[in-house]
Amino acid sequence: MRRVLAAAAATFLCAALVACGGSAATAPTAATGSSPASATATAPAAAPGGKTMTVAIWSAPDSFNPVTAPNGYDYSAIGLMFDTLVWQSPDQAFHPLLASSWSASADATTFTFHINPAATWTDGQPVTSADVQYSFDVATDPAVPSHVGSFLSLVAGTTTQGKNTDPSQPLAGVKIVDPTTFQLVMKGPTDISTLLADIGINVYVIPQHALKDVAAADFAKAPFFQNPTVTDGAFSFVKYVNSQYVEYRANPKFFLGAPKLATLYLKVVPPTSMLSELRDGEIDATLVPGESDVPLQDWPSIATLPNVKQDPVQGTVLQMMYINDSRPYFQSPLVRQAITMATNRQEIVTQLLKGQGSLAIGPIDPILTQWVDSSLKPYPYDPAKAKQMLQQAGFPFSQPLVLVVPTGNQARQESGPLLQQDLQAVGLKVSIEQYDFATAYQMMTKGTYDFGLIGTGFGSDPSLSAAWFTCNGSLDREHFCDPQMAPLYDAALKTGDATQKKAIYDQIQQRIYTEAPMVFLYYADGLMAYNTRINQAAVPTVYGMLEPWLWDIQS
Secondary structure, three states, X not given: OOHHHHHHHHHHHOOOOOOOOOOHHXXXXXXXXXXXXXXXXXXXXXXXXXXXXXXXXXXXXXXXXXXXXXXXXXXXXXXXXXXXXXXXXXXXXXXXOOEEEEEEOOOOOEEEEEEOOOOEOXXXXXXXXXXXXXXXXXXXXXXXXXXXXXXXXXXXXXXXXXXXXXXXXXOOOEEXXXXXXXXXXEOOOOOHHHHHHHHHOOOOOOOHXXXXXXXHHHHHHXXXXXXXXXXXXXXXXXXXXOOOEEEEEEOOOOOOXXXXXXXXXXXXXXXXXXHHHXXXXXXXXXXXXXXXXXXXXXXXXXOOOOOEEEEEEOOOOEEEEEEOOOOHXXXXXXXXXXXXXXXXXXXXXXXXXXXXXXXXXXXXXXXOOOOOOOOOOXXXXXXXXXXXXXXXXXXXXXXXXXXXXXXXXXXXXXXXXXXXXXXXXXXXXXXXXXXXXXXXXXXXXXXXXXXXXXXXXXXXXXXXXHHHHOOOOOOOOOOOOOOOHHHHHHHHHHOOOHHHHXXXXXXXXXXXXXXXXXEEEEEEOEEEEEEOOEOXXXXXXXXXXXXXXXXXXXX
């Protein structure tokens, strides 16, 4: 539900399919009705009155803290009870949530937001600009292990890591105008779409009056987040039964309208049980791509269920083969282009994904049509040309090479031998080493590999890809360094003109295409499914199930 955060802050840790979750072993302790962690989730009891819906995710949430939570499963749980300023639909439009309206100054450096005057916390207190100020202060406090700080580095008063330059004072870039009006002051001209994509959909507003006495050093483990009863979302927290389900009840005073459901369950269902749980009506829908997909091997069986509909959605998580560009023999762009042309990426989509996916060209999600450079086409599969290019570049064909394949994602694991065969066919000496994801990722971080398979999302704004494609970028595990990239990203962030920004992002895409720092493989479609008794508003999209206050189900 909060795909940008999952993509930019946590998806590089994906271990299962394209999921971005942590281990159920570290899940928060149940506030009430707790039970020992169980490998198999038991069905939650039916609500005593009103309509009930149950939606599924693969893994248990690790945290209900909107500032410090480490993974996408957490934010699927958090997003049902806490709100951000806006929400984004698959057509890339931004819609009011806590912010009922917003506007930009003429120089695109100051943005004024108006909080919906009907927005209240579940204890009856109004949601105010002071809550926004507090939320930004906590998220940028150097003593708080925030996972959203990188999004706030655009705001005046923050470091390049999104930390408050003077944590003894409120963040300088947030100005309270009145109880329901505040301003965000940026470091320079900023396109409104970048602001909303980075901050508007990723920074949750939390209740100052319930948390103001929590010290920054204690914030990550504050008891409040074990039982978050003061919330502002469509649903209120009831209880969490460890590694089984989170129970919510409708917030009848939700400012966008009382939910149609009385009770909502977010149930932990392992991939191997998705088919049976959908068939038996134990779950009503898979919540979000990358966290609750039906396994590919079970997809044909879903089509035979009379009470379930298939819902394939365009994939937004990119699978790649990293090339360790720090190796002397990989430093020529000609070599890296040849490696891309040596790989039969279409075979992976056709054979392994059974056509449920698409080829990738670069790091900008193809759903972001306003930013994608449509002039770029996938490199052709041409092993003869690839071998010729390698010979032209003087590649040392006797050099032993290792392809690191993480376990957990079945399609990705099975793609390893296919890629190995392709590379061997052009004369490369490639062996496969398979490791658990944490070990494989550590090898990529340290640069002790040649090729490595990994998946990630790059977010809903192209600026976020800078972490991969600038020298010493925080997620530069391919160890790519092109000094021309950082100035281009900086220029894109500093312009508030969308046309100029598009031209700069075209330059970035063209340079990445030419430099070929990694092999962009494919996007796997999200294999979503839902029971026919839910309404259209609850049908999963490429961004998951949106607008939960509108979800409904036939009794």
